[in-house]
Amino acid sequence: MLGNLAVQALSGLASAASLFLVAAGLTVIFGVTRIVNFAHGSFYMLGAYLGWTLATNLPRGHVPFWGGVVLAAVIVGLVGVVVELLLLRRIYKAPELFQLLATFGVVLVVQDAALWIWGPQDLLGPRAPGLRGAVYIFDSRFPLYDLVLIGIGIAVFLLLWLLFQRTRFGILVRAATADREMVGALGVNQRLLFTGVFFLGSALAGLAGALQVPRESVNLQMDLAIIAEAFVVVVVGGLGSLPGAALAALLLGQMQAFGILVFPQITLVLVFLVMAAVLVVRPYGLLGRAPAGHAASLHIVEPPIAPLSPRGRLVAAVALGLAMLAPLVLADYALVVMTEICVAILFAATLHFIMGPGGMASFGHAAYFGIGAYGAALLVKHLAAPMELSLLAAPFAAGIAGLAFGWFCVRLSGVYAAMLTMAFAQIAWSTAFQWVAFTGGDNGILGVWPPAWAVPKPVQAWGALVLCLGGAFLLRRMIFAPFGAALRAQRDSVLRAEAIGIDTMRTRWFAFAIAAAFAGLAGGLFAFTKGSVFPTYMNISRSTDGLLMVLLGGVQTVTGPIIGAIAYTGLHEQLLRLTDLWRAVLGAIIIALVLFFPRGLAGLGAKQ
Amino acid sequence: MLRVTELHAHYGRAHILQGVSLHVRPGEIHVLLGRNGAGKSTTMKAVMGLVPPTSGGVEFLGQPIAGLEPFEVARRGLGYVPEERRVFAELSVAENLEVGRRRPREGLAPWTVERVCAVFPSLAAMLKRPGGRMSGGEQQMLTIGRTLMGNPCLVLLDEPSEGLAPVIVDRMAEAVRALRDEGMSILLSEQNWHFARRVGDTASIIEKGAIVWHGTMQALLADDEVRARYLTV
Structure with missing residues (x-):
């Protein structure tokens, strides 16, 4: 009994460790750049796939295995830098929802890239050398590798703590998290800071992914599965707070571990219920603070919406009439x-x-x-x-x-x-x-x-x-x-x-x-x-479908969602028929849209 | 040293600066006087690049700097002390100073934590304290010190006396004059006339986004009519 509880607590710690690695990167990136990075889960998945490739291709042994893990993390960090340089750097001043959508575009592109490179099947990697066995705690078995994972989690936390407390880079990151405009006015080039933070955050996600390879199979669902949990950790801990992320990861890890014993049916619900409860009591998370200076606003101030012009009404009436007649002639x-x-x-x-x-x-x-x-x-x-x-x-x-x-x-x-x-x-x-x-x-x-x-x-x-x-x-x-x-x-x-x-x-x-x-x-x-x-x-995908339709059409026009829904559904339908890589194409279209038409299609029409 | 010509700036549709021109000479304290909402802070922000100027020129050390990003302006030697202070609340005093630290500038004695503490002795005892747990006066000293750590040639001081107790205002005036005596050029915005008259060498008066008067502090002291028209509430 005692052994069972101890093992359960330890496996809670092990999942907290990997959750913390992912969430730490996400929270640091958000703190400095104010970007809610949906693609963070994709970086985690990339880390896992790269870790798998390196672990299966490099010779066996301690040095190649751990070297491969670190290399996977560094490569993912560099991928993060590329995404930051090519995409996010251009949209730091865009409304948050557009940034979110752009990163969701990256999610779609990475999904298809991974499918294309590694195929649809689940991949099982080799166990970590020398860590196949288990330790016995009061007669209960606990995997040795998970114990190492807990150690790595603690070590990374301490290293990050040192980085943020003792180095100039860390101090600048903390200062920028509080007030990035002031940091710029003091002569700090924020671009370098942002890129640096992106490297660090993405590499942490990649590290977490690569460390999962000996524990579970690598698959294409890892990205959205982890990002939902990482969001919960980051939001419960307080956006931008590293200790908050650690605390929330511990809380969530233990809750999942013991939740399975007590309420096996609702483990998934439990996590989100706790998040809702925390946010109601502490709207900025356990250790978070209200953002200073730049209030989080999600809409652009626009001129008041106007009713349709007589011409617009005519167009709408004709379109509606045609639509009503269409079922008489169209095929099934x-x-x-x-x-x-x-x-x-x-x-x-x-x-x-x-x-x-x-x-x-x-x-x-x-x-x-x-x-x-x-x-x-x-x-x-x-x-x-x-x-x-x-x-x-x-x-x-x-x-x-x-x-x-x-x-x-x-x-x-x-x-x-x-x-x-x-x-x-x-x-x-x-x-x-x-x-x-x-x-x-x-x-x-x-x-x-x-x-x-x-x-x-x-x-x-x-x-x-x-x-x-x-x-x-x-x-x-x-x-x-x-x-x-x-x-x-x-x-x-x-x-x-x-x-x-x-x-x-x-x-x-x-x-x-x-x-x-x-x-x-x-x-x-x-x-x-x-x-x-x-x-x-x-x-989540269906929720983002809706967001895409609305943003495609333009948020601040009344006809926008109609145009957006038609355009998006039509596009989706066509892409599905034309190509297997429809996600990548869709992702690329989303990214291009955010980059070039931040007001949506209807906004484009209204401007001309 | 700093020359602003016909500077215009907007917040959305509101036309805040409607042609501000002023000139700060090396080693002097130039006071930008004006009532609340006249455009003092916006002038500072426009010079720094924090509010993009819509037209007009800013020349610093003979180089045009309008349109540069704030960090580039700062690196050229223009220090900025914001009105709201904007201390990093969760960082310690020493860390706040570290954020401001930049490479020494040729020909100027480099600023260090020790030197900042010599100007503001009360900071020396609280280097480890979080910036958020300081009094308003201490925070004001910290923000000035933080900017000095960047080794600027000219400092934009936005209303340093605002919200401070009279004793602290006196100490602030001494510190500002001491800085000038060490050769620092300062553009200081102020609505507190008693503070301004004690520290200023020259002055400009801004009203509704434009400069309506400029001259030496002695001339302004002598001109009761101008003061009555633009400065009394």
Whole structure:
């Protein structure tokens, strides 16, 4: 018993060690550059793949093995430098969401690059030389390598501590974390500092990845799996705080280790619940501080949105008329794409509603899409409810979830709010994934078919057109209604909005819930057109799909999300048909977009 | 030494500087006087490159520096002490000074921690204290010391007396004059007339983003009418 507990605590420490290595790099990079680097998980994955290649190709022995680990870390550090020099350096002044998207573009490119170089299969590396065995603690076995990993974690923490306390580079990094403009005014070239920090942070991620090779197989899912956990560690610890990252990694490692013993069903949920709880009590994390000088703002100040001009109305009416006639002539495949586009438009419009007029960021909007889809599908599966009733239930389920999650999210701002929305989406995703008896887990729920009258594709296309465009239209009306005016007022200035009697928190909260409800409707429709639901409906990729549509269209235009949804869904569809490397192409397009058209496609049109 | 000609700057659409011209000669303290919101701090920031000037020229040691990045301006020997002080709160006093340290400049006696402590003796006893746990006066001394560690030829001092107790203001005035006596050139912005008259050699008055008067401090002392028009609240 005692041995079991000790081993459990030690394996918690071992996972805390690797989590700390990844999170330390992420937090240091954020502290100095203020970039939330989604690609950090990709650097971790690259480290693992490079570590595997070096470990399998170099001769056996202590020196080649550990030399390979260090070499992998250095190479990944250099990759980080290249990304910083070519991409991030150009967008340090862009709004945070664009930076996030750009780094997500890097994630997609790295995923396909890894697939292309190393192939789709899981790779098993050799064990570390001389560390195959186990030690016995009160009769319980504990892998020797994990013990070494704990030691490495502690050693790296101490080295980083020395670096930040005792060297000029470290002092400059800490100063820049607090106030980088002042550091520049004192004659420090920030570019060198940023590049240096990127090297350090990326190399740490690479080191963590390479150190995983003897423990587990290397695969293409490592990047997003680790980045979600690393975000939690960094946010719980406080963005930019190294001791905070260490503390949070310890906390999380132990929680996962003992969570498996106590609540094996909800280990994934537990992690994100703790994060939500910490953020509500301490909005800047355990050891974090409110950022000074440069407040985290996620929107650009734009001229007020205007209703459509008469010409715009005419164009919209003609487009709508054509769309309504299209099901009469189009083939089934085209109608499926059209239905998907309609669902995407509603989904993008709901996300735009909170981001544009609301001024809030959501990194987990897929949660409400997915909860709507699952709400409808579960009614069908467990209660054999008819489609009409299930479709009605979808927005209710998502709206209630929006009220519950939104209550927390609207209390935070900037990156922290975005991270909290992501945490809630991960909670929803983990529930669908782990609660196999109720949700079917990874296999999803199949057989969510519409009744006979709604099976023909034209009927589905018309249904989607009416419900989705109707929903988007209602949202649009709301933006111009008094509620929308209040929403936009609090976005532009919370203080001034409060001064004229607007309850800003409640306004944001209701907007969040309304958007969630409509996203749920989109999800419910999607479930019936596909005939099934899966946990992927609420994963990070789907949330970023929504973000891409909104940003592609331009955040501060009302027609933006519609254009963005059509463009993105069309592009996605075409890429899937044309090339196996569609992720890389998509990633490259995202990067190019952020670099060259930071106002989105609709903004481009408006400018000319 | 520092010559600003017809400098314009905007914050968004607001036209803050509407043609500021001034001249600081080697070894003198030039005081930029003006009421709250007249454009004193923005002038300093525009010279430093922290607010990009929209038009006009800034010449330092005979070289144009408008359009350079703040770190390049600083490296050419222009030190900047911000009004808000911007001490790195979690760094110790010694570390704050280290952030400011730059290579010695040819022909100038290099600044060291010891030399800074000689000018501001109270810093010597608190080198290990975090910057966030100091009084306003101590933080002001630290920011000036931090800038001096960069071995500047000219220092932009933005309202050094703001929010300080009268005793500390006196000490600050002594320190500023001592710096001038060692050969440092200083452009000092101030709305506290009593502080300004004690340290300034020459002065300019800024009003609504433009210079409305300039001359020697003696001339300003003698001109009650100008002072009444531009400086009294």
